Amino acid sequence: MDTHVVIMAGGIGSRFWPMSTPTCPKQFIDVLGVGKSMIQMTVERLAPICQLDHMWVVTSADYISIVREQLPSIPTENILAEPAARSTAPCIAYACWKIKQKYPDANIVVTPSDALVIDVTEYRRVIAKALEFTADSDSIVTIGIKPTRPEVGYGYIHAIHSDEEIQKVEAFKEKPDLETAKAYLADGSYLWNAGIFVWNVRTITSAISTYVPQIAEVIEEMSKAFYTDSEEATVKRLFPTCEKISIDYAVMEKAPHIYTIPAEFGWSDVGTWGALHTILPKDSEANAVVGENVSMFDSTGCVVHTSSLKKVVIEGLDGYIVTEKDGALLICRLSDEQRIREFHD
Amino acid sequence: MDTHVVIMAGGIGSRFWPMSTPTCPKQFIDVLGVGKSMIQMTVERLAPICQLDHMWVVTSADYISIVREQLPSIPTENILAEPAARSTAPCIAYACWKIKQKYPDANIVVTPSDALVIDVTEYRRVIAKALEFTADSDSIVTIGIKPTRPEVGYGYIHAIHSDEEIQKVEAFKEKPDLETAKAYLADGSYLWNAGIFVWNVRTITSAISTYVPQIAEVIEEMSKAFYTDSEEATVKRLFPTCEKISIDYAVMEKAPHIYTIPAEFGWSDVGTWGALHTILPKDSEANAVVGENVSMFDSTGCVVHTSSLKKVVIEGLDGYIVTEKDGALLICRLSDEQRIREFHD
Numbered sequence: 001m002d003t004h005v006v007i008m009a010g011g012i013g014s015r016f017w018p019m020s021t022p023t024c025p026k027q028f029i030d031v032l033g034v035g036k037s038m039i040q041m042t043v044e045r046l047a048p049i050c051q052l053d054h055m056w057v058v059t060s061a062d063y064i065s066i067v068r069e070q071l072p073s074i075p076t077e078n079i080l081a082e083p084a085a086r087s088t089a090p091c092i093a094y095a096c097w098k099i100k101q102k103y104p105d106a107n108i109v110v111t112p113s114d115a116l117v118i119d120v121t122e123y124r125r126v127i128a129k130a131l132e133f134t135a136d137s138d139s140i141v142t143i144g145i146k147p148t149r150p151e152v153g154y155g156y157i158h159a160i161h162s163d164e165e166i167q168k169v170e171a172f173k174e175k176p177d178l179e180t181a182k183a184y185l186a187d188g189s190y191l192w193n194a195g196i197f198v199w200n201v202r203t204i205t206s207a208i209s210t211y212v213p214q215i216a217e218v219i220e221e222m223s224k225a226f227y228t229d230s231e232e233a234t235v236k237r238l239f240p241t242c243e244k245i246s247i248d249y250a251v252m253e254k255a256p257h258i259y260t261i262p263a264e265f266g267w268s269d270v271g272t273w274g275a276l277h278t279i280l281p282k283d284s285e286a287n288a289v290v291g292e293n294v295s296m297f298d299s300t301g302c303v304v305h306t307s308s309l310k311k312v313v314i315e316g317l318d319g320y321i322v323t324e325k326d327g328a329l330l331i332c333r334l335s336d337e338q339r340i341r342e343f344h345d
Numbered sequence: 346m347d348t349h350v351v352i353m354a355g356g357i358g359s360r361f362w363p364m365s366t367p368t369c370p371k372q373f374i375d376v377l378g379v380g381k382s383m384i385q386m387t388v389e390r391l392a393p394i395c396q397l398d399h400m401w402v403v404t405s406a407d408y409i410s411i412v413r414e415q416l417p418s419i420p421t422e423n424i425l426a427e428p429a430a431r432s433t434a435p436c437i438a439y440a441c442w443k444i445k446q447k448y449p450d451a452n453i454v455v456t457p458s459d460a461l462v463i464d465v466t467e468y469r470r471v472i473a474k475a476l477e478f479t480a481d482s483d484s485i486v487t488i489g490i491k492p493t494r495p496e497v498g499y500g501y502i503h504a505i506h507s508d509e510e511i512q513k514v515e516a517f518k519e520k521p522d523l524e525t526a527k528a529y530l531a532d533g534s535y536l537w538n539a540g541i542f543v544w545n546v547r548t549i550t551s552a553i554s555t556y557v558p559q560i561a562e563v564i565e566e567m568s569k570a571f572y573t574d575s576e577e578a579t580v581k582r583l584f585p586t587c588e589k590i591s592i593d594y595a596v597m598e599k600a601p602h603i604y605t606i607p608a609e610f611g612w613s614d615v616g617t618w619g620a621l622h623t624i625l626p627k628d629s630e631a632n633a634v635v636g637e638n639v640s641m642f643d644s645t646g647c648v649v650h651t652s653s654l655k656k657v658v659i660e661g662l663d664g665y666i667v668t669e670k671d672g673a674l675l676i677c678r679l680s681d682e683q684r685i686r687e688f689h690d
Contacts, residue, residue, distance in 0.1 A: 298681075309673070312673070312674045328658075329654050332659075343642065
């Protein structure tokens with residue numbers, strides 16, 4: 001089985017300003033204070049099931065140098081630059097056509113670069129199971145996370161219950177309102193869509209050709225330059241002409257043979273400060289702190305993430321985000337984190 | 346009239362951490378965001394009534410280079426180093442003995458280096474009036490500030506009411522409790538002690554000799570080395586042997602002929618964050634901001650003072666101090682500012 005991994009790392013992480021900035025977004029940051037960035041943790045997590053020269057990173061042209069620096073063990077030629085953001089379908093198409101040209105039997109895991117997994121062993125077991133399933137079939141597997149709360153921030157996968165671990169997908173569901181999310185949680189057959197896809201390269205290129213032929217045509221044209229000196233220029237010229245559409249809309253909601261594995265490996269997309277607060281270790285007053293020399297007095301339920309500051313003293317804050325990076329500081333109520341984007345426009 | 350000014354600049358400003366640190370305390374900081382430090386404003390305020398080579402600064406040996414840098418127009422030899430902090434009586438004795446040796450007819454204003462005056466014209470008129478009064482008499486004038494609120498943070502001067510502008514002092518009063526401060530305010534004959542003294546050099550050296558002879562003896566011995574190459578070494582050896590005592594205890598509460606001028610020139614010792622908040626210009630939500638690129642959202646009654654940060658966003662804070670300097674950050678309720686000293690021990 002010729003396993004490949006495609007890591008999508010094009011996000012700009014605007015919800016985590018100023019910790020995350022367009023210059024250095026969340027996937028490249030040591031969000032958890034563990035000494036590794038999210039993308040480094042993603043590679044580590046997958047390394048036992050995929051050799052490093054079969055790992056591919058698709059990212060914005062702006063982030064190529066960060067990726068090279070943070071992932072020196074991934075071959076430079078496996079780091080693909082999107083000259084413009086075109087959502088996930090063109091991104092995946094570029095990587096998969098490129099892989100197909102050299103590895104026509106590739107079996108591929110596509111994953112975001114900035115999610116957290118707690119139980120890495122179970123994660124690898126689930127991914128391996130999915131890879132086994134797709135290796136010799138035209139099925140697509142999307143990993144579903146068993147919900148632990150009525151989360152309104154994620155899309156859902158509606159599975160058709162069966163006794164098998166791998167279940168047929170009934171439908172994909174948009175982010176629900178709270179009532180619906182509660183019903184999903186109670187029902188038990190609704191799973192969080194983690195954006196982790198497993199397929200073999202024939203299946204996905206064929207599905208893209210069928211459901212978004214415009215993208216397939218552009219990428220086919222691009223592919224003539226793959227692995228040549230003119231690849232960069234050709235991609236720069238053609239890639240931005242792709243339709244901007246997510247893989248979910250483009251393929252997942254249309255293709256047949258979509259399966260899911262309901263998984264429990266402690267997953268989070270770490271998509272909000274609230275999610276980060278939930279994930280991080282907390283002191284007895286429920287403060288989560290990443291940063292050097294931070295002292296909390298008479299404060300509860302805060303999430304603090306500092307980078308350049310040498311000493312921080314916080315007194316009398318309840319339920320706040322305090323975050324600093326490279327000379328920018330944000331102090332904001334956790335309950336108002338959805339306003340962060342407006343603050344730094 | 347041979348007017349001299351002695352600026353006492355030895356404070357370590359621990360109440361304003363981290364804006365003010367022992368490395369660079371409050372008097373050397375642009376606390377008000379006007380482009381000048383407190384000591385630079387003090388010199389500017391007095392320059393029209395005292396030539397610059399008759400201005401003297403007494404400071405910690407640690408701050409000599411900061412003073413030279415901030416006050417390049419004051420002769421280097423007028424910047425006196427205290428090798429150890431011995432409160433105000435030895436500090437004033439050192440400066441006044443040194444002045445006496447070269448200027449036996451000097452008439453001297455002694456002032457803190459870190460207070461604010463709003464009405465500088467009135468301030469100069471009052472100081473000139475006091476200087477006129479002390480030039481040919483053995484009187485001491487201490488400037489009294491007419492209280493505008495029942496302040497418990499200042500010592501008081503109890504004046505004997507008269508129709509003259511210059512009034513005899515009945516007594517000095519320690520910092521009062523709130524009840525007493527209210528009574529002082531209602532009474533009208535109690536004034537804030539601003540720590541601004543005016544006397545001629547014969548009067549003060551004679552008073553020190555009478556009331557704190559130990560200090561006078563040490564300084565007399567030191568004075569043999571004044572204006573010689575051995576001054577620094579001699580001061581280093583002898584000055585620390587002085588009794589540690591304030592000029593108020595040592596002289597003001599004992600000497601006869603103590604007078605005050607009840608003054609109204611918008612004075613503040615800027616001794617607390619609350620005082621700074623009162624002084625600074627405020628936006629419509631009563632936020633006072635000194636710093637580059639600070640945005641406030643849904644916040645009221647805050648005082649923000651940043652130095653190195655390039656961008657600051659604050660949301661949802663009511664009545665807080667936010668201050669940063671050289672990589673140290675403090676967030677603290679204004680009502681808890683008395684705890685600041687404990688935070689950075």
